[in-house]
Amino acid sequence: MSRATERRRNAAEWLQFGTAGVIVLVMFYPAIWMVYSSFKSNREIFRAPFALPSQWRWENLIEAWNVGGLGTLYLNSVFVTLVAVSMCVLFATAAAFAFTRLEFPGRKLMYRILLIGLLLPPPSVAIALFTQLRDMHLLNTPWALILPGAAWQLAFTVFLMRAYFISIRPDMEEAARLDGANTWEIFWHVSVPMVWPAMLTMVVLNTISVWNELLFALLFITDDAQRTLPVGLVRFSGYHSTDYSLVFAALTITTVPILILYFILQRHVIAGLTATAMD
Amino acid sequence: MLFAAPAMLLFATFVLLPLGASVYYAFTFWDGFSAPRWAGFANFARALTDPTFLMSFVHVVFYIAATLIFEVTFGLVMAVLLNSDRRGFSLMRGMFFAPVVLSMSAAGVLWKFVLDYRTGLLNSTLRSVGLGDWAQPWLAQPETALLFICIVSGWKYAGFYMVIFFAALRRIPRNLYEAARLDGANGVQQFTAITLPMLKQNVIVCILLAVTGGFAGFDLFFTMTNGQPFGATEVPATWIIKQAFDQNQIGYGVALTVVLTVVVSLISIAYLKISERGNVTRY
Incomplete structure (x- = not known):
């Protein structure tokens, strides 16, 4: 971290930070929604799509793993x-x-x-x-x-x-x-x-x-x-198109490990991509 | 020579051979099992009068135009917006890029939920802010289905273009600004007078990627709607697969692939020629 980055942010920089933050969060939200929805029952998903699960049903994941x-x-x-x-x-x-x-x-x-x-x-x-x-x-x-x-x-x-x-x-x-x-x-x-x-x-x-x-x-x-x-x-x-919680669970199981791996290897993924697209 | 042999052999067997075979099969009537019968140009004549196939090109052109906005342009805007050394920006870039590493099928299945009429995130949001009347079955009506596939595609790939433009932005010497x-x-003058001209080469490459990638588009269309509702999201790839595998018209399906290949090649070559000429006249 250079000294310049620790200087206090001015209004324009806060605006930039805020705008970028809102866009990124809105776009990332479906992934978070997917993860916590996979712990809900179908009834909960239907009744309160936004709410966190009242009870974290790990058995959804186990069932999806076995059934799928x-x-x-x-x-x-x-x-x-x-x-x-x-x-x-x-x-x-x-x-x-x-x-x-x-x-x-x-x-x-x-x-x-x-x-x-x-x-x-x-x-x-x-x-x-x-x-x-x-x-x-x-x-x-x-x-x-x-x-x-x-x-x-x-x-x-x-x-x-x-x-x-x-x-x-x-x-x-x-x-x-x-x-x-x-x-x-x-x-x-x-x-x-x-x-x-x-x-x-x-x-x-x-x-x-x-x-x-x-x-x-x-x-x-x-x-x-x-x-x-x-x-x-x-x-x-x-x-299982009507069994929402089961499909959410399967989605979570198949995507979350990839996302974690990506966040660990992020530097390599992005460096590789930029090296490729530049020339 | 020996060192190039494995790669060339693999490439010849699984890319060039089927490409050559396609050209032959395209001139035959063939169900895939009995012996192919010579058909002359019959398959191509049929392709050019196949209303669904022709419409699929209209859809794919719409899709490509939309990707230029939702992916390339939006990616460029986000690259500028996320170009900062401040704390938090690196994490935001990482999050914005994350959908790129997911499979199209996972993205498609997830977004079917987001766009679900009854429980989807989009309609739930509308209802919770009192705009329940605006809630629509987004993927089930012809007027909105294609547009929303384009939006999902933008969600998935804007991060890719953001990263390319971001790296290019970092190469622009600061003293110019x-x-x-x-x-x-x-700020606006700096963007149009310095940033855009410096990114020209990247923009050219990104447009080419969006266009060739657009014509090859299959995964998201197959996962989300597979051509429905009423053929409103039929693109060349989904239609070709239906002809060949659901209808057992291998000869006709292959002819459609040949048409697709010719169209993509001609457009890419023309595009590269034009963008090269542009370079010569400008500098």
Whole structure:
């Protein structure tokens, strides 16, 4: 904290603080409302939508967890996200390394082709991808989400990793090469440790995308045992559309951990995002 | 070459291959199971006369226009408003951004509750301040459903644009403002003469993101209304999925995806060309 920030606020600054505060609170309120509503009974939700619960019913959360099979959904989402994100970031880093540090024919062309993925909307191939995955016998397996999930994040991840590689001078890699290291060793022992911060950023951003993915998850998984959270939540809220407290509870269980994780990692999420959108 | 191979292989198999296959299937009659039959341009002719499909583009253009206001413009305003080193502002930025990390489906389900006719937050607020007559079934009537999806989208994504603009604001040298102040420029003049021109590149990128993202819009529409009421919120993605999977018209659905891809590509390319030309003439 610099001294200047501790100076007393003038009227304009109070106005700025007040306006911003009201807008942010109004916008954040639905999330708070969701959390405390999940502890109320249906009758209470109906009679007094604003009021805090007269009695905190933790059993709502337990019931939603059991009825909705949220444990399975969580596990599936964790597995899909973990594998897809690792795969995507690792492959993208290797590709960015190849595009910036190695010379080979077709290098520029490959990168250009990859960039197609930046502007392509996922719905534009969803149907053909469905029939393709069916023919590959991957439908209703986690791989139906992992492989396309990783593939659809690649363009964006390579694009940013490449920019990061370009921002670092290749001196270290060249020194290692003079010392007789082969390309494989240079990649693992010199480049990866150098671009590690960018890789972590991409892990965070890709995790948000893959974890929240709905369209592919909706089309490629029809077996309840394999579903992921976003689709599970939509179906759950459809089945129990009149049981408000149950749906509020499911919403709370599925979003609050993510929000807590976000507030812990906030710095990385925001730093990553700004790094990506600037250039 | 070997290092690029895994990425290129994955990309080719799950992005380029289905993209190529789409172009082929689009020219066939196909239910997804029996052998595809050649259809020529029949699917495309049908697409261009499919009233729901054409309306879905009207809806998506409305949606994109609304996101430019509720997401990009609002995000920019909030970035300026939240740009302070004072205590509390960092927390407010964090809270304002929080909806971005939630899934669209969670946001959609939550907002269905907020907009619920009987118990929703919005109508309850109206009733509690004596404006009960204004309470509406917001998502169940064609006149308001699309608008409210746009508002929810703004709630979800304004934080994203705020963060981008906020970072850009921080890069503007302070002495520019000091010089302007010495010259007697007021806050509004400083904003239009310094802030906006300095953010031009970011604005261009954000508009492109909003436009391409808008055409791909699916999650929120599917979660909140899935095209209802009376097709008032049907967008290309939701209509395509219905054609292909509820009606088993894979060939026709794929043709619609091809139309969508062509439209998005043409608009993006044209937009990038125009914004580049703008740069050349201005500087």
